[in-house]
Amino acid sequence: MTPKTLHSDTATPPDTATTVTPAGVPAPRPRLVVGMAAGQLGIFLALLTPILVSLQLKIQSILPEDDQVAALGIITTTGSVAAMLANPFFGRLSDRTASRFGRRRPWLALGMLGLLVGLLIIATAGSVAVITVGFVIASASANAALAAFVATVADNVPESRRGKISGLLGIMQNLAPTTGTWIAKYFTDQMLLLFLVPSVIGILLVIGYMLVLPDKPLEHKPPREGFKAVLRTYWVNPKQHPDFAWTWLSRFLLTLANWMFTTFRLIYLQHEMSLTAASATETLAIGVLIYGLVVMSASQTAGWLSDRFGRRKPFIAVAAVLFGVGMLILSQADTIALFYCAEIVLGLGFGTYLGVDLALVIDVLPDPENPSKDLGIFNIAMSAPQIFAPALGALLISLGGGHNYAILLITASLVCLGGALAILPVRKVR
Numbered sequence: 001m002t003p004k005t006l007h008s009d010t011a012t013p014p015d016t017a018t019t020v021t022p023a024g025v026p027a028p029r030p031r032l033v034v035g036m037a038a039g040q041l042g043i044f045l046a047l048l049t050p051i052l053v054s055l056q057l058k059i060q061s062i063l064p065e066d067d068q069v070a071a072l073g074i075i076t077t078t079g080s081v082a083a084m085l086a087n088p089f090f091g092r093l094s095d096r097t098a099s100r101f102g103r104r105r106p107w108l109a110l111g112m113l114g115l116l117v118g119l120l121i122i123a124t125a126g127s128v129a130v131i132t133v134g135f136v137i138a139s140a141s142a143n144a145a146l147a148a149f150v151a152t153v154a155d156n157v158p159e160s161r162r163g164k165i166s167g168l169l170g171i172m173q174n175l176a177p178t179t180g181t182w183i184a185k186y187f188t189d190q191m192l193l194l195f196l197v198p199s200v201i202g203i204l205l206v207i208g209y210m211l212v213l214p215d216k217p218l219e220h221k222p223p224r225e226g227f228k229a230v231l232r233t234y235w236v237n238p239k240q241h242p243d244f245a246w247t248w249l250s251r252f253l254l255t256l257a258n259w260m261f262t263t264f265r266l267i268y269l270q271h272e273m274s275l276t277a278a279s280a281t282e283t284l285a286i287g288v289l290i291y292g293l294v295v296m297s298a299s300q301t302a303g304w305l306s307d308r309f310g311r312r313k314p315f316i317a318v319a320a321v322l323f324g325v326g327m328l329i330l331s332q333a334d335t336i337a338l339f340y341c342a343e344i345v346l347g348l349g350f351g352t353y354l355g356v357d358l359a360l361v362i363d364v365l366p367d368p369e370n371p372s373k374d375l376g377i378f379n380i381a382m383s384a385p386q387i388f389a390p391a392l393g394a395l396l397i398s399l400g401g402g403h404n405y406a407i408l409l410i411t412a413s414l415v416c417l418g419g420a421l422a423i424l425p426v427r428k429v430r
Helices: 030-062 065-096 105-124 128-156 159-185 191-212 227-234 242-262 265-272 277-309 313-332 336-363 371-383 385-398 405-422
Strands: none
Touching (some): 030 265, 065 128, 105 191, 128 159, 159 191, 159 277, 159 336, 242 265, 242 313, 242 405, 313 336, 371 385, 385 405
């Protein structure tokens, strides 16, 4: 994409302009908030459905049982490397894009299109190698869209509203896997539709957001940057910005714990509960529905309370502890009913976390005027664990006979505790 020089006469149209807060950030109108929620739902619906269900069923369709865990670990790890590198890179491009369509819209559109292409490659693949290529394309493209999307939140939401918006987006992020899992339930024997339907719905939702997004273009083309500047895309000095560093570490640990189990969630049900693929998918759909409803309630409540009391850290700490307890319950689960109980506790923990996470992240950004690059570095804390989690999870499961999920879940609960402790040294935010 070639940047173009633009002028101020292409600024935000009147129908999306609102009263400006003292901090200088426009207070978002309801249509923008609704569009933002739809965009979040769309991106994660298209991205998480393959990770939670479709990819595992695809692997099961071409490989024997003994090879499935290792293949899933390789594919998801490779895709996570692509996601980790893509997010800050495209975030920096987003900050510097001088297009008449704005800084963020082009990358939202291109990212979702690339995600669709990657998913179609996976759906029609006949080997692990081709699936891996498709997942790399899908992961990198989704993170191009995600980097631009998260920057639109920093661009358009004032500090006093960030908890509520963070809570709302947390609801949408968890409504996505719930919706995707239920969609997948009806297409377990139709591989192309299993990948295509969630992604098309996601694209349409993102398009809806793009239509209401006030995305003011850059007025001047940014100067060219050298190779060293590109390398700085992936670095923020932790000594100069310790709050940023501690918040990053907390997110990294909590995400690592989450993905250590989530990657193997469907296989866990099949192995531990002796369920068929169809029964496990249905059980997972109900579990994710329960989890999603609890997350949505906890997320909105935590976001509202966080704004009300002007505090973020206590909510993160409580969330991490709850999530760790949920993992411990799963480690002892031997019935579907106990699995559902664990989903409730996990939902309370993760919902509380999502209710304040984005608000906390934006509050400690080193450069609020150009947020997308630094938000991209924050998103490394979400994508990098996905590199290590599948391999670490597969290693822990393989200990003691090949199906040792208890060690996996106990380790994940300890990692959650580390995530709670990491947030305590943050000083800028209470």
